[in-house]
């Protein structure tokens with residue numbers, strides 16, 4: 752499978768480690784993986800202007816780094832959202848990366864998706880998980896799995912191994 756991983760963090764720390772562990776496992780299983788660190792990209796929020804659905808014919812009026820990830824939304828067989836939790840939700844960068852897909856409606860080829868979340872505390876995932884599940888149900892994409900890491904689990908050998916094994920099992 753061609754797998755696109757979107758990492759919402761701007762840092763090379765906890766979410767990055769989850770995304771890289773996923774890459775290692777998936778590549779070991781023979782998948783083609785591209786990780787996009789959307790947290791470091793300049794991606795504006797959707798303006799809701801409807802340019803994409805009228806004159807733009809599927810293209811967004813905003814010319815920014817979303818153009819770097821749009822091909823992945825069109826071509827990937829699997830999408831992985833990896834995000835830090837900010838105030839009980841996926842962070843702003845990830846939200847922008849998710850919501851700008853409005854220009855094409857939903858990922859075009861993806862049959863599977865997964866969610867990787869990193870946080871300081873446990874018990875902070877309800878909103879992110881509900882959004883992911885509802886979005887995947889709407890898009891007709893199978894929820895292949897959700898892995899969370901909080902506190903000392905972040906970057907721990909056992910958690911990264913769990914992510915690797917999950918990615919290998921796809």
Ligand SMILES: Cc1cc2nc3c(=O)[nH]c(=O)nc-3n(C[C@H](O)[C@H](O)[C@H](O)COP(=O)(O)O)c2cc1C
Nearest residue numbers: 760764765766835836837838839869870871872875
């Ligand atoms: C602005 C901000 C908001 C945060 N909000 C939460 C939160 O609501 N709950 C929580 O457990 N951790 C929260 N955290 C901690 C991060 O989720 C945690 O440090 C995470 O591992 C960071 O991932 P990263 O290293 O990939 O950036 C917050 C951190 C920041 C910077």
